[in-house]
Amino acid sequence: MKILLMIISILLIAIGLLQSGKAESASNVISGGNDSLFANRKERGGELFITRLTAGLGAAFFIICIIMGL
Numbered sequence: 001m002k003i004l005l006m007i008i009s010i011l012l013i014a015i016g017l018l019q020s021g022k023a024e025s026a027s028n029v030i031s032g033g034n035d036s037l038f039a040n041r042k043e044r045g046g047e048l049f050i051t052r053l054t055a056g057l058g059a060a061f062f063i064i065c066i067i068m069g070l
Contacts, residue, residue, distance in 0.1 A: 005064050012057045019050055 001064065001068055005061070005068070008057055008061050008064065012054070012061060015050060015054050015057065019047075019054065
């Protein structure tokens with residue numbers, strides 16, 4: 001169980017680094033350039049897959065942690 005938890009955590013880190021940021025740059029957020037920050041952007045293709053994979057791995061990580069804690 002611990003090995004599976006380690007594998008999932010490494011995959012979560014790798015997938016998290018692959019995701020593109022929602023804000024284009026941090027300077028736009030700080031300086032108030034929020035025109036594109038709240039824009040309605042749909043994820044398609046690879047981005048949608050990575051987002052769903054991240055959610056699935058996060059849920060699996062959470063469930064395994066709860067099971068190991070009991």
